[in-house]
Amino acid sequence: MTRRFAVSAAILVVLVAAGVFAWRTRETPNEREIRSRLDALRNEVNTSTKDGIGVALHAAQIGGYFTEDAIVELGEGAAPITGRETIMGMVARLQPRTAAFRMDLDDITMEMTPGATTADVLLTASFARRSISTGEESLDAREYALVMTRTDGTWRIARITAIDTLR
Amino acid sequence: MRIVVLATLSFIIFKWVLIPLRAEGISMEPTYQSGSLHLVNRLAYRYRKPARGDIVGIKLAGPHVLYVKRIIGLPGEHLAIERGQVYVNGAPLSEPYVKNRRDWDVAEVTLTAREYYVIGDNRGMRAADHDFGRVDVSRILGRVIF
Numbered sequence: 017m018t019r020r021f022a023v024s025a026a027i028l029v030v031l032v033a034a035g036v037f038a039w040r041t042r043e044t045p046n047e048r049e050i051r052s053r054l055d056a057l058r059n060e061v062n063t064s065t066k067d068g069i070g071v072a073l074h075a076a077q078i079g080g081y082f083t084e085d086a087i088v089e090l091g092e093g094a095a096p097i098t099g100r101e102t103i104m105g106m107v108a109r110l111q112p113r114t115a116a117f118r119m120d121l122d123d124i125t126m127e128m129t130p131g132a133t134t135a136d137v138l139l140t141a142s143f144a145r146r147s148i149s150t151g152e153e154s155l156d157a158r159e160y161a162l163v164m165t166r167t168d169g170t171w172r173i174a175r176i177t178a179i180d181t182l183r
Numbered sequence: 184m185r186i187v188v189l190a191t192l193s194f195i196i197f198k199w200v201l202i203p204l205r206a207e208g209i210s211m212e213p214t215y216q217s218g219s220l221h222l223v224n225r226l227a228y229r230y231r232k233p234a235r236g237d238i239v240g241i242k243l244a245g246p247h248v249l250y251v252k253r254i255i256g257l258p259g260e261h262l263a264i265e266r267g268q269v270y271v272n273g274a275p276l277s278e279p280y281v282k283n284r285r286d287w288d289v290a291e292v293t294l295t296a297r298e299y300y301v302i303g304d305n306r307g308m309r310a311a312d313h314d315f316g317r318v319d320v321s322r323i324l325g326r327v328i329f
Contacts, residue, residue, distance in 0.1 A: 023184055030191050123245025140244040155207040157250075159243040181243050181250065182301065182316035 046132050046171075050164055053171045054121055054139070057081045061119045071108050079104035083165060083174045091178040117145040126164075135171070137162040200225055202324065204240065204249055210303030210313050211251055213282055214238070223249070227326035233257075233299055238327040241301065241318055250314060251327060253280070256300025258320075263291035267306055283307025292317060299323065 043051070060077055079100045088097040097103060124139040142157040163175040197203060202223040206215045215221065215238075223240035233239060233254050241250040256262040261272050267284035269276040270291075287310040294300060294317060302315035 026184070026188055030187060033191065033195075122247045123243065125244065138244045140248040142248055153207075154209075157243060157248045180316075181241065181322060182252075182314050182318050 044128070044132075046128060046135070046166075047126055050126055050135055050137065050171050051124060053081065053164075054124060054137075057173075058119055058121050075104040075108040078107045081173055083167060083172045086172070086174055086176075088176045089178060091180060117143050119143055133166050134174075135164045137164055201328075202240065202246060202249075204251070204327075206251060209308065210305050211238070211253075212305045214253075214280055214304045215251065221251070221327050222329045223325040224328045225325040227328070228323065233320070233323055233326070239301065240324040240327055241322050242324045246324055249324060250301070252301035252303055252315065252318075254299050254301055256294055256298075256317075258294050258296045258298055260300075261291055261293050262289075262300050264289035269302075278304075280304050281306050285309070297321070 057078070060074070060081070063074065082100045082103055084100050085098070086100055086103060088103065090097070097106065120142045122140045122142065124137065126135045126137045128135050138159070138161055140157055140159050142155055144153055144155050146153045159179040159181055161177045161179055162173055164171050165174045166172075202225060204221050204223060206217055206219045206221060208217055235254055235257055237254045239252060239254060241252060242248075243250070255269055255276060255278070256271060263270045264287050266286045266288065269278065281304055284306045285308070287306060289310075292300070297320045298317045299320060300316065301318050303313055305313070
């Protein structure tokens with residue numbers, strides 16, 4: 017009887033814990049959509065291309081993840097990058113170098129504003145780079161705050177602000 | 184039944200108590216080599232405050248990517264680095280774990296009641312390539328114990 021009770025209690029605790037975990041990690045459709053957009057952006061950034069048309073197409077596709085008037089603030093000492101066109105130009109220029117690194121997005125959390133047309137997103141972006149000379153891989157990680165807006169039914173990045181974890 | 188209990192316990196321990204991490208990069212050399220595996224004890228500071236010399240995990244947006252750094256400055260202290268030597272409240276700090284030093288210079292900073300000063304052990308690299316500085320106590324996830 018005691019053993020049966022212990023087994024039942026343990027199973028109940030596991031089920032309750034699993035339920036609480038599932039409830040706490042549940043996502044709304046908008047949140048799922050934003051996460052999916054960020055996953056797609058990551059995949060696009062990690063796609064390597066070097067020929068002229070490919071680079072232009074690649075830059076245009078990445079530009080599609082940003083609003084027309086998007087602003088990217090990379091922190092102290094760097095002027096903000098303003099506008100989708102500028103971002104696309106930078107992506108096209110950086111492409112030969114981006115081919116040497118891989119980007120990952122971790123710890124994505126988000127908060128929807130009332131009306132669900134804007135979302136504040138917090139994430140860690142990691143850039144793994146492999147040295148051409150030594151072959152060694154190095155990892156740079158930085159925290160970013162994103163503002164995403166829903167325009168024409170699609171979530172796009174309106175602002176990226178780099179956060180200094182260590183000051 | 185045992186498997187379920189074991190799996191549940193492992194899940195709880197490795198999610199909320201001991202966070203496994205793999206060191207990436209050279210900023211904590213020679214203490215930790217790039218690629219080495221460690222554990223962060225999230226409960227380490229439940230009953231005591233972080234201390235000077237502790238190696239801690241510092242969260243960025245969450246617990247999956249962490250900075251691993253050593254605490255060299257405590258809340259309220261004045262800290263400066265002159266030609267690679269760390270000064271705390273004007274006195275030089277003994278750091279036997281630092282094997283190579285470059286001439287880093289950091290103007291004196293005063294830490295607030297919620298701030299610690301953290302840095303890696305590898306001072307032989309360029310300061311510009313090394314992430315270090317003040318960190319809010321809320322970002323310290325736990326102590327690296329292994």
